[in-house]
Amino acid sequence: MSSHMIQPGKPWLDTNGNRIHAHGGSILTVDGIYYWYGENKEHSTPGSGIWHWGVRCYSSLDLINWEDRGLIIPPDPDDEESPLHPSAGVDRPHIIFNERTGKFVCWLKVMSKGSVQRSTVLTSDNILGPYETVRTWLRPLGMSAGDFDLVTDPHDGKGYYYFERVHSEMIVADLTDDYTDVTGYYSTHFPQPQPPFVREAPAYFTRSRKHYLLTSGTTGYYPNPSEAAVSASYHGPYTVIGDVHPTDPSRTSFHSQISSVFRHPTKRDLYIALGDRWLPRYLEDGARALTEFETHFAPGRDSDEAMEEFAAVDSSIADYVWLPIRFEGNRPVIEWRDEWSPDEFEDLP
Template sequence: MLLRLFFLLVLCPSTLIGQQMNSPLDGRKYFCPGQIWTDLNGNPINAHGGGIIYVDGTYYWYGEHKLLGKSEREGADGGVHCYSSTDLYNWQDEGIILSVDYQNPQSDIALGCILERPKVIYNKRTKLYVMYFKLYLPGRGYDTGYVGVATGTNPSGPFQYSHKFLGAGSSKGSGDFCMFQDEDGNVYHLTVRKPDKAFCIGRLQDDCLYPEGTYKVLSDIPLHTEAPAMVRKDGIYYMIGSGSSGWAPNAARSFSTQNLWKGYKDLGNPCIGVNTYNQLGAEKTFGAQISFILPVKQRPGFYIAMFDIWNPERASDGLYVWLPLRIENGKLIVEWKDQWSF
């Protein structure tokens, strides 16, 4: 504990200085990967496995709201938490915008469900914000993985649970996924299929509420690839994923293609360096797992790779690792930095 306090004070002093440093007038001006990150109220940000959208000058960060002190075995998921920011460094708490259902034990999202990795897109046709999350029904463990769907009219919520569907063309559904919205507005569900761990892609209907048709196995991507995150640059799609080892970290993997449906090229592990605080390097993805790739609107062509350091014994204590993502000579590079800004 003393060593962590030393790193916080020396390398990331705004974490502990308090409200004045975290105020809108004199806020944080850099990222401190792998360290406690507080919102503008001074509370640790609780938005794990998340994703971000940008609306009218504001970023909205959606993530799993982990119940304080709960382990994953005890049912740690409380819903989806939202934070907003105009600069990506300082975040305003918008509250829990989709809560688990504490009143109806028959609900798909009743307390005790597993609700993970939320992502939100905007559908211009329906004028709805659509949220997707990995959903395991209460009391059923990780046997069948659904995609839960919720909708809202405002990016800061509230969202209302709508329905669930089984993705990847399997009766057991899918695991960790991303919902990638292409430049033409089409949304694609990229996911690991249960139980055979094949990697699949499917397109959603125009209203973005259900899959349009059958899924295709992407045979160029190795089995057991999960937690995908994708970005498009200059007509090339780039993806980072992880292996499948439960809550334990493993080596990241990356790919590129000119066609979402085929022709993926293996680019290897994009990570470089060592996490100063846990001494884990590229072979363990700094102790983290990819969650999202964020294009930074203030700097076109600049991207942030968002990772989570999971803590299954005390889920709310999980940490965030945000690092710059470079694309050089067709390769992805994510290099460890103790402190950085863009």
């Protein structure tokens, strides 16, 4: 089974004909092969008690047809205290390669009981694993760390960790040389008093010596307008330059939340926003999202209550919205396409 086009918002099947499960995901290129990895939500149905079933990975040569390579980080169903237990709120895996150590380093956000969100860090010699856990229940900088992105400088290999200090602000922290912890040096950005105004889901990319962050508001699984910010350096300051989806009348980022931005290695100026459509059945006016959020995710609710609300969502049927980014000067703009292909874009010389 093969396809020739990416169809945003439509169910995406792998080469075996099964629904792809790589949510909150990213793409890493290794030896000319694309690897798309993310949360495996195949069993995450309402009432199942299963938040995740590990981290799944797929490989491709064209970004359209994906072969299932299995669970690169399996769940730990036998240990209820493990951060990898299926009931633990494992979200948004990010993997970067460390040239110094030769290791692939994976960070996981874990929403656990109580109001604290913490991190687990694993390493492997191979993108497909096996991965060894090196840190659990990490609170970077002593903070509750939510959605995040990992970044490496292509010139000196320095690593950066962009994360939402839960319900507060965005943090940019320097990583240690082995990428498994933070050094203690950090900067703060976009302070807000409470959700839904707090920015989350940071997706970093760089273009023409400028540093970009795409973020969303905090409205649970309900979609909201994405926002772009730009800076001359990793640590900012970042200047907000507005909604990335200006042609979307629903103000919901085309009913999606961006998880990462992938720069195509062989196409000229092709950046792809990888997004999740967590609620594929929710396609009414986006204004309803804030009303639902104010009812179900009001400030002051702890993460146990929030996770109960999240668990009521059938994330096993979540879809994907992948769209190319074009630029108006320095401003990134994402427009809707019913279908598209990377082949439409010019090859690098």
